[in-house]
Amino acid sequence: MKITHAEVFVGGPGKNYVTLKIMTDEGVYGLGDATLNNRETLPAQYLTDYLIPCLIGKDPMNSEDIWQYFYRGAYFRRGPISMAAIGAIDMALWDIKGKVAGLPAYQLFGGKSRDGAMVYAHATGSDLEALLDTIEHYQSQGYKAVRVQCGIPGMPAGGYGISGKNDDSKHFITQYGTLPDEEIWDSEKYLRYMPHVFEKIRDRFGPELKVLHDVHHRLTPREAAAFGREVEKYNLFWLEDPTPAEDQMALKLIREHTTIPIAIGEVFNSLWDCKDMIEQELIDFIRVSVTYAGGITHAKRIVELAAIHHVRTGFHGAPSHSPISMAAQGHLNAWAPNFGIQEYLVLGTPECDALFPSEHRCEDGQFLISDAPGLGVDFDENEAQRYSYERRYHPVVRLEDGTMWNY
Ligand code: KDG
Ligand code: MG
Secondary structure: OEEEEEEEEOOOOOOEEEEEEEEEEEEEEHHHHHOOOOOOHHHHHHHHHHHHHHHHOOOOOHHHHHHHHHHOOOOOOOHHHHHHHHHHHHHHHHHHHHHHHOHHHHHHHHHOOOOOEEEEEEEOOOHHHHHHHHHHHHHHHOEEEEEEEEOOOOOOOOOOOOOOOOOOOOOOOOOOOOOEEEEEEEEEHHHHHHHHHHHHHHHHHHOOOOOEOOOOOOHHHHHHHHHHHHHHHHOEEEEEEEOOOOOOOHHHHHHOOOOOOEEOOOOOOOHHHHHHHHOOOOOOOOOOOOOOOOHHHHHHHHHHHHOOOOOOOOOOOOOOEEEHHHHHHHHHHOOOOOOOOEEEEOOHHHHHHHHHOOEEEEEEOOOEEOOOOOOOOOOOHHOOOOOOOOOOEEOOEEEOOOEEOOO
């Protein structure tokens, strides 16, 4: 079997999905996702200019060798652009392998460890009342876990995840600007208010609800350590990205002061970015995604290292990931012995379903993987003609005095 051709498509309903299609001489094709949020043209270009020409003529069944060829062969290794591009190729090759075998991808990893994978929704409120209502909405839909982000009194944009642009907090998806929006952040106001939010959530919803919260890299290690200790009594499922993810030693201070579960990794691209914190058991959940962390082959290696250090999975699942990489994660979630939870925002608009038809479902707060061969997602090229690339940016963040801060 040989790869004959590969093509990259950029665009989608409300998102610039980067979709790779790899074709073979036997008519079987594979699909991968290289959507690097708000920098989408870069992995697309990397694929077209550098990787696809080397793929032609290769046997698609040799996914490990092809992964090593692109990773070791690049010399300038890692980074989100190249890892997203390699990741898309890798996903497409596992898709082909599954289709050739007539098996869903999870069967190629070792079969199912569970039927449904618990997902968490984003509950967001511009104020506490709105947040509590949103949590109730998700609970009534069967979700057992929610990520809670709340507007902070006195902060103009309200904090991470509250853009102030969305009226409908139940279907919150960040509306990115065509130039970066500027948000204002104040750690003191945030630290004063957030414990009260957790208290009210526990008062209203009791101890069973799994409550997650994303600090989005905004605190210093000392602030995060004190915050973690203060909110420990609310029994969070996890505290995400309490400090900038690249400073891994910051976690030591947090660990010394609190047992709050820590989740990190959505900005990591490789095993090398997270191996020290996994091996030193400084985290509880690893948040890499198959898109940014080099595809299934490499993400699986991270999951296996995590498993021997009591670290569970919590793959990144922001709406920037297309249904293809969400399916790839779904297959890993079905198999992983150390599965924790999956971030999942229901993308299931009719437009998205038409572009990426699949039988995967999200019901009662669980992702249910279909048994279709490969990754189990298709891509409608006619539908794709409706969309083209639209430039977008993440917001940037400043402190009240104008100092730049972390988005
Ligand atoms: O591209 C960045 C977003 O995916 C990120 O801000 C979302 O933090 C995020 C999350 O936990 O989903
Ligand atoms: Mg996050």
